[in-house]
Amino acid sequence: MIAICVVVGLLVLLLLGVPVGIALFFTSILGLWAFVGLSGTLSILSTAPLSMTNGYELIAIPLFILMAEFVVISGIADRMFHAIAVWVGRVPGGLAVATALAGAGFGAISGSSTAAAAALSSTSLPAMQKAGYKPSFSAGVVAVSGTLAMLIPPSIALVLYGIIAEVNIAALLIGGVIPGIVVTLAIIATVYVLLWRDPSIAPETERYSWSERLGALKQIGPMLLLLFCVTGSIYLGIATPTEAAALGATGAFLIALFSGALNFQTAFLALGRAVHATCMIFLIIIAANVFGYVLTLGQITPQFVSWVTTLDVSPYLIIAGIIVFYLILGCFMEQLAILILTVPVMVPAIVSLGFDPVWFGVLVVVAAEVGMITPPLGLNAFVVARYSGRPLSEVFHGILPHVVAHIIVLALMVIFPSIILWLPSQLN
Numbered sequence: 001m002i003a004i005c006v007v008v009g010l011l012v013l014l015l016l017g018v019p020v021g022i023a024l025f026f027t028s029i030l031g032l033w034a035f036v037g038l039s040g041t042l043s044i045l046s047t048a049p050l051s052m053t054n055g056y057e058l059i060a061i062p063l064f065i066l067m068a069e070f071v072v073i074s075g076i077a078d079r080m081f082h083a084i085a086v087w088v089g090r091v092p093g094g095l096a097v098a099t100a101l102a103g104a105g106f107g108a109i110s111g112s113s114t115a116a117a118a119a120l121s122s123t124s125l126p127a128m129q130k131a132g133y134k135p136s137f138s139a140g141v142v143a144v145s146g147t148l149a150m151l152i153p154p155s156i157a158l159v160l161y162g163i164i165a166e167v168n169i170a171a172l173l174i175g176g177v178i179p180g181i182v183v184t185l186a187i188i189a190t191v192y193v194l195l196w197r198d199p200s201i202a203p204e205t206e207r208y209s210w211s212e213r214l215g216a217l218k219q220i221g222p223m224l225l226l227l228f229c230v231t232g233s234i235y236l237g238i239a240t241p242t243e244a245a246a247l248g249a250t251g252a253f254l255i256a257l258f259s260g261a262l263n264f265q266t267a268f269l270a271l272g273r274a275v276h277a278t279c280m281i282f283l284i285i286i287a288a289n290v291f292g293y294v295l296t297l298g299q300i301t302p303q304f305v306s307w308v309t310t311l312d313v314s315p316y317l318i319i320a321g322i323i324v325f326y327l328i329l330g331c332f333m334e335q336l337a338i339l340i341l342t343v344p345v346m347v348p349a350i351v352s353l354g355f356d357p358v359w360f361g362v363l364v365v366v367a368a369e370v371g372m373i374t375p376p377l378g379l380n381a382f383v384v385a386r387y388s389g390r391p392l393s394e395v396f397h398g399i400l401p402h403v404v405a406h407i408i409v410l411a412l413m414v415i416f417p418s419i420i421l422w423l424p425s426q427l428n
Contacts, residue, residue, distance in 0.1 A: 006031035024287030031294035052289040062278040063245035069270035070252035083219040093202040103145025107152035117146030121387030134201040140398025147369040152180035171424040330371020
């Protein structure tokens with residue numbers, strides 16, 4: 001009963017807008033106090049932070065964040081979008097396709113969904129507005145393309161899931177590659193379905209010569225270099241995820257340096273933002289570890305596992321229910337909070353049903369992508385609305401078809417788990 005009260009109290013604080021780490025700490029301390037008293041609570045608090053944050057794999061988080069900051073400074077996103085637009089922008093809807101591909105490319109070198117949405121909003125949105133694209137259509141494409149950074153490695157969300165669930169992080173990151181491609185293709189397919197219904201939403205734009213197209217390929221070189229440093233080095237066994245994060249951060253630093261965008265001021269700002277984001281995430285991780293004691297003392301996890309395994313229904317029906325639960329939760333809660341709250345309870349239940357935790361981790365992140373673009377707390381929608389100056393309701397209207405496409409992709413991943421698991425299986 002105490003653990004349930006703690007969970008309910010945590011949900012109330014999160015809905016009131018209290019920061020995730022603070023809400024977790026406050027409710028966890030109260031729960032521990034009720035279970036083990038003041039001395040037991042102080043004993044746990046004196047050891048839990050250090051025991052949780054001294055893991056080698058945690059170093060990947062600040063390095064991936066720093067890499068994203070250097071990528072933003074270097075202006076790779078701008079050059080990447082323009083290079084892709086030169087190739088596909090001339091066809092109707094081409095700039096929207098270029099936005100989706102640029103979102104996938106930016107996700108492959110950053111791992112930050114909001115950074116991707118902000119970068120695309122400052123580059124592709126003006127280009128589509130200038131070309132006469134319908135505002136809600138272009139805003140929807142930008143918002144949903146930004147979410148690809150959550151899934152395509154390096155994905156901070158997948159790293160956090162791996163740490164919380166104690167699942168191989170390399171397998172998770174590689175497992176996100178093919179689903180990331182599938183989601184990108186789903187965005188492009190949605191663009192053409194909408195264009196088929198109403199060709200006026202995305203008119204044909206400027207044509208480019210072959211010499212201009214070939215010249216544009218040079219601008220994609222830095223992205224391919226970072227892609228190899230991170231995903232390629234992990235897949236080939238050259239580096240662990242932490243070492244790949246270091247390679248990626250170093251590569252992004254050098255690209256920003258040689259592009260001329262890096263100076264003392266921009267470097268200081270990048271380091272400051274990276275430290276701020278890292279401290280926020282580490283506070284959440286430490287608080288989640290303390291919260292785990294409450295779940296253990298309250299027997300929440302074993303009771304949930306026992307209840308799930310005794311249900312006389314198909315395991316796939318349970319999976320469907322869990323996905324619906326995540327989709328609903330994503331409408332009201334921040335994605336990191338969802339991972340922290342649910343993964344310690346859900347993963348043991350999923351494993352008891354015979355499902356792969358790597359497969360489930362990617363499913364959870366794809367569901368979290370939907371949460372980034374659904375009202376009332378779709379963070380990417382707010383970012384796009386701010387950059388575009390368009391009403392938030394208009395942005396959400398443009399996002400709706402892509403939400404439907406994401407749900408179809410989730411169904412395909414449940415029906416065909418090899419979409420997620422085939423590539424990680426090759427690591428063995």
